[in-house]
Amino acid sequence: MMKTAIYPGTFDPITMGHVDVVQRGLKLFDKVIIAVADNPKKSPMFDVQTRLDMVNATFTNENRIQTLSFDGLLVNLAQTHQATAILRGLRAASDFEYEFQLAAMNRKLDADIESVFVMAREEYTFVSSSFIREISSMGGDVNALVPAAVRVYLPQKGKK
Numbered sequence: 001m002m003k004t005a006i007y008p009g010t011f012d013p014i015t016m017g018h019v020d021v022v023q024r025g026l027k028l029f030d031k032v033i034i035a036v037a038d039n040p041k042k043s044p045m046f047d048v049q050t051r052l053d054m055v056n057a058t059f060t061n062e063n064r065i066q067t068l069s070f071d072g073l074l075v076n077l078a079q080t081h082q083a084t085a086i087l088r089g090l091r092a093a094s095d096f097e098y099e100f101q102l103a104a105m106n107r108k109l110d111a112d113i114e115s116v117f118v119m120a121r122e123e124y125t126f127v128s129s130s131f132i133r134e135i136s137s138m139g140g141d142v143n144a145l146v147p148a149a150v151r152v153y154l155p156q157k158g159k160k
Helices: 016-028 048-058 074-080 093-109 129-137
Strands: 004-009 031-037 065-070 085-090 114-119
Touching (some): 004 016, 016 085, 093 114
Parallel strands (some): 085 114
16 A cells, blocks of 8 residues: 655745655655645745745656645645645754644544654754745845755845
8 A cells, every 4th residue: 555645834935954854755655745835824925836836846856746735624635635644844842842733633633644753954954934035035045955946936036
């Protein structure tokens, strides 16, 4: 039986930290579905289609990855795609409390879907999409922190 995990997030934009989590997830699962959240309440820098394009371009040569957008309950999405796990990355202790609460709620909604956490590599513990957006908007160099496919999108948002 194929083991599938869903890796949810806004990916606004996808970072090298996200890429690391996906690559490590592929060591544990046969397939990883990258689920790009379409939540306008978060006021994303990039629309959902652009974020999907960036994710797809990042993993263009990996056939065990599927991408899609979603706007409902994550456990419903997991059930629809027969995923047995939700893949999440942890950067610091501060991430744990929030992720612990999410995992507990998801388990309450569907006890058959496990939450699997991987610790971020040290070089990515400080990387977040919000930092990337802020630094990039001020003209800072984030090239080492984002996949090559993302770099072409960042300058289009202008420099302050």
